[in-house]
Amino acid sequence: MAQNDVVMSVRDLSVNYLTERGPLQAVNRISFELHQGETLALMGESGCGKSTLVMALMRLLPSNARVPNGEIHYTTRDGRVIDVLKMSKGKLRAFRWSECAMVFQGALNALNPVIRVRDMFYDTGRAHGMGSKDAVRERALELFRLVRLDPERVFNAYPHELSGGMRQRVLIALGLLLDPQVVILDEPTTAVDILTQRTIIDVLMAIRDKLGFSIIFISHDLAVAAEMADTVATMYAGEIVEIGPVNEMFYRPHHGYTLGLLEAIPSLAAEAEELVSIPGSPPDLIEPPPGCKFHERCPFAVERCSREVPPLVDVDETHRVACFEADRVIAKARETIQA
Amino acid sequence: MWRSYAFRVTVQGLLTLWAVTTFTFVMIRKMPGNPVEVVIDQLIDRQQLSYEEARQQAAGLFDFDPGQPLIEQYADYMNKLLHGDMGKSISSAGTPVANQIKRYLPWTLFSVGSGLIISFTLGVLLGMAMAYWRGSVFDNVLTAAASLMYGIPDFIIALLLLLVAGVQLKLFSMEDVLGGVGQDVHAGLNLPYLKSVVQHAALPVITYVWGTVGGWILTMKSSTISTLGEDYIMVAKARGLPERRILTAYVGRNAMLPLVTRLAISIGFVVGGSVIIEFIFQYPGLGRQLAMAIGTRDYTTMQGIFLVIASAVVFSNILADLLFGMLDPRVRVGGEE
Amino acid sequence: MNLGFGAAATLTGLLIGVLCSLPPLGLALKHRLYRPALLTLAACALGGFSAGLWGGALMLVLMSGVVISYAYVDREDPFTSRASIDEVDFSESNWEFSLRKMAALGRTVRASAHALVRNKAGFLGFLGLVFFFVMIVFGPLFIEYDGQPHYYDRLKPGAKTLFQGPSKEFPLGLDWQGRDVLSHIVYGGKNLIRTSVEAGLMTTVIAVVLGSMAGLLGGVVDQALSALSNFILTIPTFPLLVVLAGIITFDNHTYLALLFAALYWPTLMRAVRAQVFSLRERDYVQAAVALDLGLPHLIFREVLPNMISYIVVNMIFTIRGAMYALVGLVFLGMVPVQEPDWAVMIYIGRTRQVIFNARAASMLLSPIIAIALFQLSLVLFTRSLEEIFNPRLRRGL
């Protein structure tokens, strides 16, 4: 291990879905590392493979998905390194939630509608040998206080009695029940109201700082990433096209797609602004275009982009990009973005 | 809200029951080929009575006076009904209809009821297993089998059972399976009697199971499949819950919800949905009795049995509504859509 | 000379069919479309043969569409032009317009055929229904109805006993009067199927009309219809039919069908109502309301096309239910006996106690299997229907 504080390291991971028309490359040769206490944001639009990627991290892929290549290494608190993809069923069950938990979109029905919130906590506690019900209860109530919920009321409620924002926070508390090292957040603030979104962001950042876990979160909302993330990765058509520290990514983007996204997002603070959208639509992942998958929509594309696949190369120690024309992109970015 | 919901459901059911009663009442009295006249004609024919005598006797049989205005008859009838009096049978003169129903109902309840329980249990278990191993050989074979069973009407199956297994292959003797119980056994809690009862009920029960299990299997399978696609199942897996717990409290309970309502409604049809089958197997149940009553133009019996069947359906509908409210907390609290 | 349905199953019918096939056949050959040409000939001939001029004309239109849809592929469409609007010619002669419409029809026919074949179970059901259709329409051409009883003193020529098992001469054996069972099977399905189908159609019409009314008008109409349907749903249908049969004499098949319809409509009506309610809230229906396209447009263009598969599937299940009830009534002896009829064959089997006669198996099993197969075909066929009516599956054409 080069660095001691890496908790999760993904190498060369690919995921295909078997469809009637042939295999669909949902995730294509993705590599990244997650450090202790780091918050990594995976940005991208619908269908870019971000959900598939995080499902693969927990081995929750549907039955028509295949992982042709790749490795996921996870380092436990006592320093053991686990290969997630090779784990047995029993070990996987223990790994899930106690080491790596996931907070699903609460506005959708991520909570079993027919049982009470408390039973979901008890179930989880029992499955991981957390001891008595009282211990689970105590921990749950403590977590509810942390996420600013009325502990007793919510603990005994049925999911449908809670509002969308409350359910989202229940899910966060449920995710932290076993004190995991890594928490995956799936669109944590999508489909909730502005003020609720603010509460959730504040709650998340406060407990992250208090409990010190690492976060991988996926979102299509750049603003949330700008606020919460330490590291940002942009995904396009199943690939990470650029990854780097949050300020680098927002102020010095090197990939045409990252820049394109930044230029398409309106800002409240600015005066009248000129926004540009990215022409065209995402490619078909069953028959992806040759070369760089973004070249058909990219204003910086040159002839080479349609022939060769650009490798992910270092811009500096922490910032990597997969683009042949990164110099032109950053030059353009310097003109349009003022930090 | 929950209280008033139950109340509303019950009142609705009682209203329907009243409507059905009135409907049967009017139907039997006002349909073409007036049944009273038919009986009078029969009496004149058989017993060489004068019209007036026949009319009086018929009135005695019918337990109502056909000469009275309809509205008075109706009041009389409803009054008696409220006191549990359903009149007397015409064909087996003098036997109260209520007694007849008491005599035949247990047979139907036993045979159709056990058929329903077996069928439901099998259907739920198999349907869930099929959804779990979707696309496997097990699933494909059973799906085909279930559609096949679902596609063939139950009385056809009853006839096939009799013809193929009984007459052609001689797997059993007719005496052992037709009727309600063997003739050489004495009623009561003794082993030969119970054995005979079970033996005679076997074919009807097999028929009911065969005829309904396909439907349960297919419904449970599709319900389970849609439940398996829900987010909370994924979350449960992500939480590392044991398979068994996911299967029961997460998949099973949610997938069963739509089936429970159907089960409750089916319970209502336990009482009446068996006319042909009971006829084929000469099983002494209520359905066969209804057919016999029609054959012998026994209108009071007909009316009584019909009322029992209709009330069973009404009560099971109420049960279904209430049960659903109990099982699904979303209905319990809200009570409205 | 009768050229309509009267010409069915006659040489005239066949001739009509072949004549009808000529225009599309010629067109197909001109465009060197040999497979469609062959299909055209077969379809038109069968259409004419089975339903005279009606069938022939229908096939003529459908197959012309199919052939044109193949031939029309390369035609230039002004919409594909990248020129500016003033340079594009949008005018179209009536001839071209009808060609375009015919091609659209042909594509629909082809897509439906593809959908039908794609689902194996559904296709099997379809073949089953075709089998019964062919048997009922063409069977009488080859098999004569054997309605006269034969007795031991004058057995049917070639028969050895009254109850005879299947033999070369009598493939399905002989019945209790020494009559040919096969002929009863061939002739005995027509009334049963017709009554069931009539009942299914009537139920569907009543249910769809009342359901759409309840769904679209709402208010008092809806409440009244819902109450009525709730009431009818509570009454166990079959026992009521049995009771009614005890009171009325069912000697007219159409009345019987109507009675079924009167008892069966509530289930479908409630489903239609629920569908209309949910469709009414759909955004595209709301958009049509905002565009003020009128009620007929709403019903026929926006709501019905999205319910059609649902309705047809339900109709088929109603047909199935009606046949079940009909056979049940006959079996119990509640309907006047009218030979030839599959159900009557079973009824006679029961009343003449031949159920327990091992030699009479063929006479009883034949109608039982016929009914079972027909019902099974209906159920299987519904699998294909959903694919046929779903526009999402009409891809690549």
Place this chain on the structure above:
Amino acid sequence: MSEQPLIELRHVYRTFKQGRQLIPVLQDVNLTIAPNEIVCLVGESGCGKTTTGKIIAGLLPQSEGEVLFQGRPLESYRGKERAAMRRALQIVHQDPFASLNPAHTIGQILSFPLKHHKMVSGRAELRRRIWELLTLVDLTPPGDVVNKYPHQLSGGQRQRVSIARALTVQPKLIVADEAVSMVDMSIRVSLLQMLHDLRDKLNVAIIFITHDLALAKYFAWGERIAVMYLGRVVEIGPTEQVIGNSAHPYTRALISAVPEADPIRTRSKQRMKLRSEDIPKLTEIPSGCAFHPRCPFFVPGVCDARVPTLGAAEGYAQQVACPPLTEGLGLREYEAAAEAPVAG
């Protein structure tokens, strides 16, 4: 404004029945829209913005109050005038997957209103008009979509078809109800720009309903924004003012809560602390100003006493419904707000 307003809402109320309860979704909404104007309705879910849109589009009757189209109540229109009025008001829905009938091709979808309202004579003109409309919404070449079914198009394309369908009847006003919120962010902007262009080319007014403040600000720059809360308009005025110099505490809370796609700015932004995070249920709307239980500037005896109406406030160009502001008391932070936020 000397010009007659295109649409005017006067004291509009709307209630919905839920079980036996009456839920007030809109209360005393007043709004005018001039021809060719853009107005954004902003608010959180349940604030009544969609209901307002539906009432304006004529899809939903108001429970009380008046809706005037070109100076006359909607109900007073009869016959041909009514038909023309209906056509003048069109709506574009949020969900691109639900807004087009899956049973028809795009060409058919556009031809229905053209034919039904006899907007074209003859087939050639019909096809020419469809070509024109599809080009107008940037679906070029039209041949790529005209014979396709909705499910064969992407979300953005479908939304363009929805807009083209609304344009078939040459409307004077389009209600765009969250029309871009389900479209990928990289193409949202192009849809918005297209709507702007259409407004200029075709002289239509647009009511743009959204929950996204930044989007509203971008779209309605130089136009007007109305902020809604629990069935009432709490602030309305020029976009630059409402966003840049917000008056109502609720608007301020929203603006302070929104994260920005700019790491340094969003992390250093001042956040307003609310007294409560619970959104009141519509069945239990607080007395007086509905925002007072959450408002950090709450003045007891003023805010919870009377229902505020929109009015001018000193120092603000927009209209605002906040008693301390309209009555010149000014906003002063409520003492309790300094304490820890109330648990949800």
